[in-house]
Amino acid sequence: MERYETLVYDTVLSTLVAVLIYVLLKVSVDGYRQWRARARVLVVGSGPVGLTAALIAARSGKVERLVLLEERCRTALLSRPQQIALDSRSVRFLLGLGVDFDNMEGCWHNEHFFTKVGVFQEYLLSLLEKRKQEMNIQILLGTKFTEEYLKKIPASEFPRVIIVCDGSCGESSSVLGISSDYIVESCNAYGANAALERADQRQVPTPEIRAHSLYFDLSAYGVEFASSSKEGQGSQPSALKSGSHLKIYGTFRNRYMALACPMSDSKVVKFLRHTPNSSIMKNIFHQSFNAYKTDIEPRVNDLTIHLLQCSRRLFEIMLSHRRVTAAYIEGDNVVVTIEGEAARVLNFDTGCGVNLGLNGLESLEEFIYKVATAADQNDVFEALSGKIRHSKQLADDFRRNGLTVTMFQ
Ligand SMILES: Cc1cc2nc3c(=O)[nH]c(=O)nc-3n(C[C@H](O)[C@H](O)[C@H](O)COP(=O)(O)OP(=O)(O)OC[C@H]3O[C@@H](n4cnc5c(N)ncnc54)[C@H](O)[C@@H]3O)c2cc1C
Numbered sequence: 001m002e003r004y005e006t007l008v009y010d011t012v013l014s015t016l017v018a019v020l021i022y023v024l025l026k027v028s029v030d031g032y033r034q035w036r037a038r039a040r041v042l043v044v045g046s047g048p049v050g051l052t053a054a055l056i057a058a059r060s061g062k063v064e065r066l067v068l069l070e071e072r073c074r075t076a077l078l079s080r081p082q083q084i085a086l087d088s089r090s091v092r093f094l095l096g097l098g099v100d101f102d103n104m105e106g107c108w109h110n111e112h113f114f115t116k117v118g119v120f121q122e123y124l125l126s127l128l129e130k131r132k133q134e135m136n137i138q139i140l141l142g143t144k145f146t147e148e149y150l151k152k153i154p155a156s157e158f159p160r161v162i163i164v165c166d167g168s169c170g171e172s173s174s175v176l177g178i179s180s181d182y183i184v185e186s187c188n189a190y191g192a193n194a195a196l197e198r199a200d201q202r203q204v205p206t207p208e209i210r211a212h213s214l215y216f217d218l219s220a221y222g223v224e225f226a227s228s229s230k231e232g233q234g235s236q237p238s239a240l241k242s243g244s245h246l247k248i249y250g251t252f253r254n255r256y257m258a259l260a261c262p263m264s265d266s267k268v269v270k271f272l273r274h275t276p277n278s279s280i281m282k283n284i285f286h287q288s289f290n291a292y293k294t295d296i297e298p299r300v301n302d303l304t305i306h307l308l309q310c311s312r313r314l315f316e317i318m319l320s321h322r323r324v325t326a327a328y329i330e331g332d333n334v335v336v337t338i339e340g341e342a343a344r345v346l347n348f349d350t351g352c353g354v355n356l357g358l359n360g361l362e363s364l365e366e367f368i369y370k371v372a373t374a375a376d377q378n379d380v381f382e383a384l385s386g387k388i389r390h391s392k393q394l395a396d397d398f399r400r401n402g403l404t405v406t407m408f409q
Pocket of ligand 1: 082086117144146169341
């Protein structure tokens with residue numbers, strides 16, 4: 001009996017030791033495999049989103065080779081005059097990526113950093129160029145991503161991850177055979193945009209100006225003037241101020257304006273939605289600019305009014321977002337993610353557009369890590385579904401709160 005017990009004890013013990021050794025071995029082999037795992041990454045487009053995506057990839061520690069493509073040449077890319085506004089969330093995100101705002105031309109206001117697209121791109125390019133000493137990075141400016149480009153990549157250099165950041169007019173996803181279908185959804189608001197280009201003005205970063213609860217007296221056009229708090233409220237949340245919301249942004253040379261109001265069927269809104277008289281909208285922007293501009297810039301007058309271009313009437317603000325924002329290309333064993341304005345874009349310029357693109361990149365490092373360390377296809381699909389969920393969440397959040405944050409507050 002005693003011998004039998006000893007035998008059982010020995011068997012249990014040796015099984016336990018064998019299991020323990022197996023688990024330890026597996027954990028260390030998996031750990032070593034994950035630690036060693038690297039993926040080749042291709043970023044298409046060097047706009048603010050593409051360059052930030054490249055920086056994320058470079059810092060992820062999971063990239064074997066990084067190629068950044070841009071169809072424009074360096075001068076064209078870096079001389080883009082538009083201003084971008086980085087909100088506090090984007091600023092925190094970029095600080096985490098090592099962006100030093102003290103070393104970038106721009107200005108701060110209300111926790112936003114205002115700079116020119118070209119300046120931001122040049123700064124990110126310099127960070128990437130510095131990284132070239134530590135890792136394999138190829139920056140190909142003046143090179144377009146096309147079918148021919150793809151065909152020419154040798155099998156041994158073919159990317160495992162392609163990050164498409166080619167902007168709202170890009171066609172790279174079609175080159176990869178990914179559907180260009182968009183879901184177009186209302187943001188439950190109306191808006192209009194204006195641009196004022198004055199070549200004699202300065203091109204330096206300038207804080208935005210916001211004005212709320214504006215009411216326009218259109219009685220001269222036969223529309224009853226209404227300034228009561230009920231007018232214009234429609235179905236908007238009660239916390240939201242009624243009336244229209246105006247933003248003036250951009251540099252003094254390239255001034256932009258955005259006018260938006262929550263959806264309503266007030267008389268003024270209805271009139272501005274359907275009037276065939278485009279001079280009414282122009283007049284509204286003209287008067288609003290002169291009323292809210294900074295003191296140190298000139299007014300728009302009869303001599304300069306022709307420099308003001310604007311929407312003819314109020315239109316419904318819509319968010320278009322891609323049906324497919326991430327995909328797996330089976331034959332080539334490549335995963336693709338679509339970012340920035342290539343993934344989601346508004347038909348209305350809020351003056352904060354770049355942030356929606358940067359928010360999408362918050363899940364990029366995890367995505368690259370998961371794909372690089374994937375043991376099988378299930379892991380790859382899990383990485384893809386996480387990315388798709390995040391992209392969908394962003395579009396939903398923007399439709400719910402985006403205009404409140406960028407325009408109505
Ligand atoms: C007039 C105007 C004023 C604006 N003002 C503001 C503002 O005040 N604040 C703000 O936050 N945002 C503003 N925006 C929006 C902001 O510019 C965009 O949100 C931002 O540029 C989008 O970045 P992106 O990288 O997604 O796309 P993009 O900046 O469009 O970059 C895409 C890049 O991909 C390249 N590309 C395209 N196809 C290919 C290809 N096949 N191969 C290689 N490269 C390719 C393009 O050349 C381009 O450089 C403004 C936009 C405009 C047009």
